[in-house]
Amino acid sequence: MPNIYLIFSHKLTSEQEKDLRQNWQVEKFIALPEHLQELWSNIPPDLPELNCYLEPIKHWLKENARSGDLVLIQGDFGAVYIVVNYAFKLRLIPVYATTERLIKKEVSSKGEVALSRIFRHKIFRVYGR
Template sequence: MKKLLLFFSHKLIPEQIKAAKEMGIEEFVYLPPDLQTLFSNVPPDLESLRNYAKPLVDFLQENTKKGDFALIQGDFGLCCILVNEAKKLGVVPVYATTKRIVKERNIDDKVAKYSEFQFVRFRRYE
């Protein structure tokens, strides 16, 4: 049974769950609240994220086996650490791709833009 660890700041939408199941994933593992807070609030003033990332790396190591997947999408530096660790473990790191749909509306004498992001697929980090 393959699982998908979610290093991600949102809940999966039905289209993402369907796409993951089509990849053979049967279990979805969200981060516990303390790690979710850590993942979603990376301090911008840290010079290195190596120590900061340790609890997340530990969670990845303790909750996956070779052939599992990890959805990794967030702070670029933290993602880089997690993607590299996933690859070392034989875990497949992926990210969600989206299509941006921009709509404009005239409101009185102003133009407002609205962006909608539509999930397309999961893509493997290479």
């Protein structure tokens, strides 16, 4: 049974955990260590390139994950691109979460319109090469 390595800035919802256990047979959920989570969650917007900056995360993945494990990767577009490609190189399965967006519209007696957005987990999708 595969493990999943979590490289993103949020917490998994109970629906997401259930999906991973039932549909992907995930055994263990492994979060980034705190210092690497801080690195991932605060990528400086003024860095001209990210390869060196991401080296500690790539090293952690290489040292811990085994072929066939999943990696949930979401965040800064450039960082995601680099880490997804690195995951493929390690023979890991990089995935991302998809959501269904529901918009609820309420009109008050005064004619005011209030919109609320609900994001509901749907599936995990494997990144394409």
